[in-house]
Amino acid sequence: MNVPQLSTEACAALGFENATWLTQGGQKLVLKGTISTAPAVAKIVCIDPGANGDITLQRAHREVELLSAVESDRVVKVLTDAVEIGDPVVAVCWAEEYLDGEDLRASFDSMWEEPDVWLLLQDMAEALTACHELEVVHRDLSPGNVRRTSDGRFVLMDPGLARHLEKTALTGAYQPGTMGWRSPEHVPGGNPVAASDVFSLGILAFFALSGQYPINPHGDPQAYDRALVEQQAPRISTILPGISLELGDIIDRCLSRQPARRFLDGAELMMELERMDPDR
Structure with missing residues (x-):
């Protein structure tokens, strides 16, 4: 046809x-x-x-x-x-x-200010909470799957590669995600969980502020996989010394190599963001 x-x-x-x-x-x-x-x-x-x-x-x-x-x-x-x-x-x-605006690939042409990154974290934490409450892991939280609409808000799209934690026979465990935006659990043999989405959101925030990946995805794919599993992402303050302590701590925790040391899901991240309330 x-x-x-x-x-x-x-x-x-x-x-x-x-x-x-x-x-x-x-x-x-x-x-x-x-x-x-x-x-x-x-x-x-x-x-x-x-x-x-x-x-x-x-x-x-x-x-x-x-x-x-x-x-x-x-x-x-x-x-x-x-x-x-x-x-x-x-x-x-x-x-x-229909969502107006553009996905984050267009927005990443220049580095962002902190208030925009706070809003990205808040909106995506809310979106992930809605998914994680259904026992669903998105598994591909990458720039092409987040839309920045004309009112400046952010919307999560394309959960077609998501995994339902209670229906693994249908959804499978391994999903490679998008190069550059993967968590350590995306490496073959890994098991993406809700905290894996939190890690990918941390990459989005890190890149938006610095224009750099916390773990370099360029070069040998196997070397990238090893780095994801074995290396801890640098503290973002080593790249941006002027970043606010609160935002830096949030991003660093999202990018913790061990899932148990991250925010465990969207809800826990959202609670911490609400507690910090950067607009106070």
Whole structure:
């Protein structure tokens, strides 16, 4: 099935109107339009024949199921069920709310001020709390999966690689994440947990402030994996001596090599952020 025909069938299945092309990457096509006059995006994931296609289909259904269950303004909202196209299935599609703004890849062109990083931590802690309360680990908290909207707030997106801690037969344990934004538990043989998302959020905050990775991902991938497991990230104050003590302590704890020494989940991080209240 060609792309125009696939887009037409997906729009008809979802009740998606006024569709225009937004982006394409890998197996996913994204359209912008409306659902019942509300701004929305339609996501269409192509399904290859065979076992890999079955995994992709399961992952898409899991993403929509998770988004439907999460109740947080800091997590993108899903507007429809996942709908399969074709027999045999050639694609699966669904609609989500349209988020303006840009993902963090665009924002990381320059270094941030501390108030913006506090807000990133607060909004993502809230988003992770909503996921972790459902026993779900996002596992790919990277710049492409966080949207900075026009009002300056942050929204978590694309939990398609998430792992449900109570449904490991479906979701599996190992997920490599995105190079540069991984936790030590992302290394093969590791077991990502809620604290792994906290580590990845710490990397986002560290990079936003300094323009540097706490653990260098460039070069040999195996060396990067070893560094994640064996090396402690430097204290951010060694890179930015002028950073506030409170923010530095939060980021350093997020980046603790041992999960038990981090904030254990989004809720514990959110409680600490509320206690510190940088706007006092």
